[in-house]
Amino acid sequence: MSGPSTYEPKTGFTKWLDARLPIVRLGWDSFVDFPTPRNLNYWYTFGGILSVCLVIQIITGIVLAMHYVPHIDHAFASVQRIDRDVNFGWLIRSIHAVGASMFFLAVYMHIFRGLYYGSYKAPRELLWILGVVIYLLMMAAAFLGYVLPWGQMSYWGAMVITNLLGAFPIIGGPITEWLWGGFSVGNATLNRFFSLHYLIPFLIAGVVALHIWALHVPGNNNPTGIEVKSNRDTLPFHPYYTSKDGFAIALFMVIFAFFVFYWPDALGHSDNFIPADPLVTPALIVPEWYLLPFYAILRAVPDKLGGVLLMFGSIGILFVLPWLDTSKVRSMRYRPLARWFFGFFVIACLGLGWAGAELPDTLVPGLGALGVDFLLLGRVLTVYYFAYFLVILPLLGFVEKPSERPASIEASVLGGSSKSAPAAAPAE
Amino acid sequence: MRLIRTLFIAAAGALAAVGFASAAGEYRKPEPFTFSFDGPFGTFDRGAMQRGFYVYQQICAACHSLEHLAIRHLGQRGGPFHDPAYPNPNDNPVVRAIAAEYIVEDGPDEFGEMFERPGRPSDRFPSPYANEQQGRAANNGAYPPDLSIITRARHYGAPYLRSLMLGYGEEAPDYIDLRPGLYYNPYFPGGLIAMPPQFEDGLLEYADGTEATAEQMAYDLTVFLHWASDPHMEQRKQLGLMVMLYLLILCGLLYATYRQIWRKVEH
Amino acid sequence: MTEATQTNGAHGEEPSRRDFIYIATGGTLAVGGAFTIWPFIDQMNPAADVLALASTEVNISELEEGQEITVIYRESPHFVRRRTAAEVESARDVNVASLPDRDARNFNLGDGAPATDENRSALTAEIAEGVEIDDALRASLLVTSANCTHLGCVPTEGAGDYNAWFCPCHGSHYDTSGRIRRGPAPENLSIPIMTFISASVLRLG
Numbered sequence: 001m002s003g004p005s006t007y008e009p010k011t012g013f014t015k016w017l018d019a020r021l022p023i024v025r026l027g028w029d030s031f032v033d034f035p036t037p038r039n040l041n042y043w044y045t046f047g048g049i050l051s052v053c054l055v056i057q058i059i060t061g062i063v064l065a066m067h068y069v070p071h072i073d074h075a076f077a078s079v080q081r082i083d084r085d086v087n088f089g090w091l092i093r094s095i096h097a098v099g100a101s102m103f104f105l106a107v108y109m110h111i112f113r114g115l116y117y118g119s120y121k122a123p124r125e126l127l128w129i130l131g132v133v134i135y136l137l138m139m140a141a142a143f144l145g146y147v148l149p150w151g152q153m154s155y156w157g158a159m160v161i162t163n164l165l166g167a168f169p170i171i172g173g174p175i176t177e178w179l180w181g182g183f184s185v186g187n188a189t190l191n192r193f194f195s196l197h198y199l200i201p202f203l204i205a206g207v208v209a210l211h212i213w214a215l216h217v218p219g220n221n222n223p224t225g226i227e228v229k230s231n232r233d234t235l236p237f238h239p240y241y242t243s244k245d246g247f248a249i250a251l252f253m254v255i256f257a258f259f260v261f262y263w264p265d266a267l268g269h270s271d272n273f274i275p276a277d278p279l280v281t282p283a284l285i286v287p288e289w290y291l292l293p294f295y296a297i298l299r300a301v302p303d304k305l306g307g308v309l310l311m312f313g314s315i316g317i318l319f320v321l322p323w324l325d326t327s328k329v330r331s332m333r334y335r336p337l338a339r340w341f342f343g344f345f346v347i348a349c350l351g352l353g354w355a356g357a358e359l360p361d362t363l364v365p366g367l368g369a370l371g372v373d374f375l376l377l378g379r380v381l382t383v384y385y386f387a388y389f390l391v392i393l394p395l396l397g398f399v400e401k402p403s404e405r406p407a408s409i410e411a412s413v414l415g416g417s418s419k420s421a422p423a424a425a426p427a428e
Numbered sequence: 429m430r431l432i433r434t435l436f437i438a439a440a441g442a443l444a445a446v447g448f449a450s451a452a453g454e455y456r457k458p459e460p461f462t463f464s465f466d467g468p469f470g471t472f473d474r475g476a477m478q479r480g481f482y483v484y485q486q487i488c489a490a491c492h493s494l495e496h497l498a499i500r501h502l503g504q505r506g507g508p509f510h511d512p513a514y515p516n517p518n519d520n521p522v523v524r525a526i527a528a529e530y531i532v533e534d535g536p537d538e539f540g541e542m543f544e545r546p547g548r549p550s551d552r553f554p555s556p557y558a559n560e561q562q563g564r565a566a567n568n569g570a571y572p573p574d575l576s577i578i579t580r581a582r583h584y585g586a587p588y589l590r591s592l593m594l595g596y597g598e599e600a601p602d603y604i605d606l607r608p609g610l611y612y613n614p615y616f617p618g619g620l621i622a623m624p625p626q627f628e629d630g631l632l633e634y635a636d637g638t639e640a641t642a643e644q645m646a647y648d649l650t651v652f653l654h655w656a657s658d659p660h661m662e663q664r665k666q667l668g669l670m671v672m673l674y675l676l677i678l679c680g681l682l683y684a685t686y687r688q689i690w691r692k693v694e695h
Numbered sequence: 696m697t698e699a700t701q702t703n704g705a706h707g708e709e710p711s712r713r714d715f716i717y718i719a720t721g722g723t724l725a726v727g728g729a730f731t732i733w734p735f736i737d738q739m740n741p742a743a744d745v746l747a748l749a750s751t752e753v754n755i756s757e758l759e760e761g762q763e764i765t766v767i768y769r770e771s772p773h774f775v776r777r778r779t780a781a782e783v784e785s786a787r788d789v790n791v792a793s794l795p796d797r798d799a800r801n802f803n804l805g806d807g808a809p810a811t812d813e814n815r816s817a818l819t820a821e822i823a824e825g826v827e828i829d830d831a832l833r834a835s836l837l838v839t840s841a842n843c844t845h846l847g848c849v850p851t852e853g854a855g856d857y858n859a860w861f862c863p864c865h866g867s868h869y870d871t872s873g874r875i876r877r878g879p880a881p882e883n884l885s886i887p888i889m890t891f892i893s894a895s896v897l898r899l900g
Contacts, residue, residue, distance in 0.1 A: 243690070251679055262668055
């Protein structure tokens with residue numbers, strides 16, 4: 001899709017540079033004159049939003065590392081000192097903590113958008129897989145970071161998650177001890193988690209570069225799922241999508257700032273303001289909201305190893321998704337059945353999150369009369385989660401009759417077909 | 429697309445529900461109470477903070493530490509004894525006088541001995557116990573928690589603390605086994621608390637003439653401890669207002685720019 | 696792309712309106728960016744707890760004549776010396792105009808005070824209310840930073856041309872008033888804020 005470069009160095013210096021290190025050309029071809037489908041809606045702005053989130057996390061994280069002490073006797077107090085005594089420490093820590101949630105909020109929008117418009121399908125399988133790698137790295141970074149304040153949730157979260165690996169036969173025990181650097185979660189664990197928490201964002205940045213590279217070979221997918229056919233289907237990235245992304249980023253910042261300034265503790269857990277105590281387990285151990293669905297899947301299985309495998313499988317399945325979906329049509333805009341199953345899938349993910357937040361034997365409000373507790377809810381939704389990938393998407397390609405699609409992106413924009421009208425609406 | 433939008437709204441709702449509804453254990457929800465620090469423009473009630481600090485000193489400090497706070501924090505911007513004339517809280521005479529009332533351990537001196545001296549504003553509040561074991565031994569095995577971040581460390585925050593302090597005196601339900609040394613308090617998770625009731629009307633005499641009813645003391649203490657938990661709250665909300673206004677203006681301008689650029693493009 | 700080009704004459708006002716929107720947006724972004732940077736710079740300044748510890752109390756009652764102790768004030772060493780009468784005498788005999796650095800470098804006095812020995816000794820210290828302290832003792836006390844003004848090494852006591860302080864790193868000689876006399880150091884050793892809070896305790900900062 002990316003045609004010949006349109007960059008023309010004008011001054012003597014840029015010509016000199018371009019002959020030796022064509023970095024300006026790279027930037028120009030990737031972010032200025034890059035041909036982008038003209039019909040991208042606001043769901044496509046989350047890529048830009050995520051880049052901003054990554055930069056915010058890295059900058060605030062580097063700053064926090066200047067004041068944080070990775071030692072079990074000082075970690076909690078050093079975080080308190082950041083909140084109380086470091087100049088603007090309360091602000092920077094709040095941005096970092098809320099930023100983690102915002103990062104996941106944006107990445108979920110990004111992932112669901114990819115699922116709905118079929119962005120994982122050929123020729124974008126690698127682009128999708130790199131995205132899943134980024135998501136895995138994000139979860140690792142988030143988990144490691146949550147341990148650092150060394151509150152009760154930090155300690156017991158680390159305990160529960162590291163013990164997951166103990167489920168594997170034979171190697172489980174040695175691996176867990178290797179991870180801990182001791183016989184339990186302790187100072188050695190905290191130190192290495194800090195080191196790795198500092199490392200992972202830079203790995204993410206590297207994979208993001210690959211992700212963007214892999215995006216720029218086939219070019220963007222778009223809400224119609226139809227490939228670009230002529231230059232009438234596209235617009236240069238700048239100024240069209242820089243301005244659209246810029247507006248979306250600013251809007252996202254409003255939500256971000258609302259939490260930072262008015263509700264900083266809403267996305268965290270009050271138990272993490274109690275210093276870690278290896279003798280007392282909190283009444284309810286829950287991960288951060290963005291990991292709750294996986295926690296529910298873990299608990300859905302009565303067997304320890306089975307639960308762990310299923311939980312890892314729930315993410316692993318995303319790697320093979322491009323080959324599970326058999327439909328020839330990319331966008332669910334033209335897949336009347338798949339849309340419904342996708343809708344239920346989103347609801348299932350939210351439901352799993354809810355189930356993960358509650359005690360397993362608590363009755364579900366509204367369904368209590370039927371004897372449905374959160375364990376059962378979690379199990380039903382886990383089945384649907386896997387069925388969506390393993391049964392529904394593979395079969396739907398054979399069963400479903402896609403609706404009529406426009407001839408091209410240009411036709412979908414100018415043709416004013418009734419199906420594309422709602423998609424254009426949010427852009428207005 | 430409409431489907432997705434509906435789902436998005438549902439997602440936001442579910443997220444909020446998860447945020448609220450993850451209470452653990454069997455205990456009564458705290459009595460609703462409106463504090464002056466609630467809401468986006470909330471500020472601390474300065475008189476209540478000062479009285480609350482007095483309540484802490486006179487009653488709580490015997491068992492509860494305030495380990496993440498230094499005495500100087502009382503005089504910092506937003507603190508109970510802040511005085512704009514003393515931007516450095518170490519110079520604030522009220523704070524200095526409070527500090528001087530404490531005896532703190534310092535040292536070692538040139539002979540290697542620890543010694544005691546009057547407190548200075550830069551000192552932390554001395555802990556009532558040398559270590560956790562001593563605290564447990566003195567309290568039937570129950571360690572009185574540190575109060576520095578208490579309202580942020582409890583699920584319902586400030587209203588919980590207020591209700592807890594006033595929550596004694598009810599008859600314990602039958603299923604609760606009231607062992608000696610424990611008290612029934614429906615607001616405490618599990619209902620059994622090792623802390624005896626602390627407040628009764630007229631227990632203290634406030635310097636500002638406010639009548640020290642149990643209700644008043646619980647309110648004052650809650651305000652003080654909420655400040656201690658979140659000392660930059662006022663600054664945070666003030667800055668937040670400016671940031672939100674800025675972002676809304678920026679959103680407007682960026683939207684205008686976006687529309688201007690896309691004006692002639694069908695999309 | 697052709698649709699995007701300006702062709703309609705009815706929009707004659709457009710360019711200025713358009714420019715205004717772009718400039719206003721760019722300007723707003725620039726201002727917001729500038730304000731955003733500040734917290735990230737300010738966080739590296741000394742934190743409130745560091746500033747709060749910025750005072751040190753020195754017990755001077757047990758200091759013998761000619762004895763020197765080193766105390767830590769604001770995380771750096773400071774000399775506290777009770778000088779002998781001869782040392783004070785020799786420091787006072789110096790013509791200030793002949794010094795490499797004529798400024799007293801005394802935070803109790805501020806910039807521009809001449810570098811006389813009186814202006815460098817503890818005579819410049821504040822005396823807390825109700826404290827009585829002997830003038831001769833105050834004149835004999837000298838408190839200075841122990842970091843050479845050249846590159847920060849700690850000078851050796853009782854050495855160099857003036858038998859006072861000599862910096863071994865690059866050979867700076869200081870006199871009995873802590874003033875630079877010879878060598879690469881540009882300034883006299885600085886003198887911190889001092890207060891006699893009792894007859895036996897001098898507070899720095």
